[in-house]
Amino acid sequence: MQVESWPARPIWWAFSIWGMFYLVLIATAAQALSRPATTASWGRVALPLRLRLLIGLFWIEAAMRSPxxxxxxxxxxAVGAIAAM
Structure with missing residues (x-):
């Protein structure tokens, strides 16, 4: 059943901080890709982050099917992100 109008909706500006998060993530990824050899300890965090992102690719589809x-x-x-830290 799809609901046309939810009884409670988040205010648009409450989620505006995510735009800043994504801009910082994009800038950091661009820097790391442009200079991987000079980015300190990139090799150590690359594999756990890749595995985390690989799992995350299927997260939304799985969220609709199985909690x-x-x-x-x-x-x-979380394990991948913690290992990268």
């Missing part, structure tokens, strides 16, 4: 699977995926993505 239990999505929970496991989030935990695996």
């Amino acid at each position: 239990v699977l999505v929970t496991a995926m989030i935990l695996l993505m």
Whole structure:
């Protein structure tokens, strides 16, 4: 069942900070890709981040089908992000 009008909606500016997050992520990725040899410890974090992103590619599709699977995926993505840190 699809709902036309939700009883509670987030205010548009409440999520505007995500735009800043994405800009910083894009700038950081561009810097790391342009100078991978000079980026300190990039090799150490590249594999865990790639695995985390690979799992994340399927997250939205899985979220529509199985909450239990999505929970496991989030935990695996957290492990990858923590390993990268």
